[in-house]
Amino acid sequence: MSAIRAGQIATGLLACVTARLTALQRPVRHASVYHGRQPPPMEHCDCHHRPGSPPGRGHAWARVAQIDAEASTKQLDVRTWWATIQLGIYRCVPMTDDGAPQDLAEQTAQANALLVDASALIHVVECCAAVEDRRVKVQPWTPVGPSGGCAGGTMTLYVEL
Known part of the structure; x- marks a missing residue:
């Protein structure tokens, strides 16, 4: 059940991220819970907006990176499970023709x-119902990129399940 709960929390956090970005007038076009050993590739930044396509640019994502047990002092007596959930936002960053x-x-x-996007992630940690009444440990927001015309940032949370 812990793995299912971790997925539900990641999905709830992602919904809070996209809602906050919309409120900040910086919606994303793509939002997904990603499964993988590493963060998703920076390939949905939407640097080439097409007329008639949905509003927003970029990719907001959540990833359950790990599920781990916190053992009590008794050997093999698991008391608490924690999920490591990584949140991120990628955006197009304009480059010149020579890169x-x-x-x-x-x-x-x-x-x-991009720091407005970082503020959205910080807001979610403080205000999202998906982590309400749970212990949460937060790693610093970290910038990523630019790479291939994309840049953004990530934040890692440790959430008690």
Whole structure:
């Protein structure tokens, strides 16, 4: 049951992330719970928005990275299960034709926009019903990229199941 509960929490956290991004007027087009040993590849940033496609750009995701037991002092007496859940948001970051970053003003604007996404992840940790009444340990938000015109950030949570 712990694995099922971890999936439900990851799904609930992702719903909170997408709702918060929409409230901040930074919706994403793609949102998924991802299964894999590593975070999802940076391939849904939506750098080429097509007319008529849904609003929003980027990819918000959640991943159950690990489920682990916290044992009591008695050998093999498992008291508490914890899920390691990683949350992330990837966005398109404009590059020049030769792959270089844009000018300094554009770099600053992109960095500030990605920090708005970071604020959404922080808000979710503090306010999401999916982790209400649970013990949660939080790792720092960490930037990722740019890679292939995508950049973003991740945050890892340890959630008591």
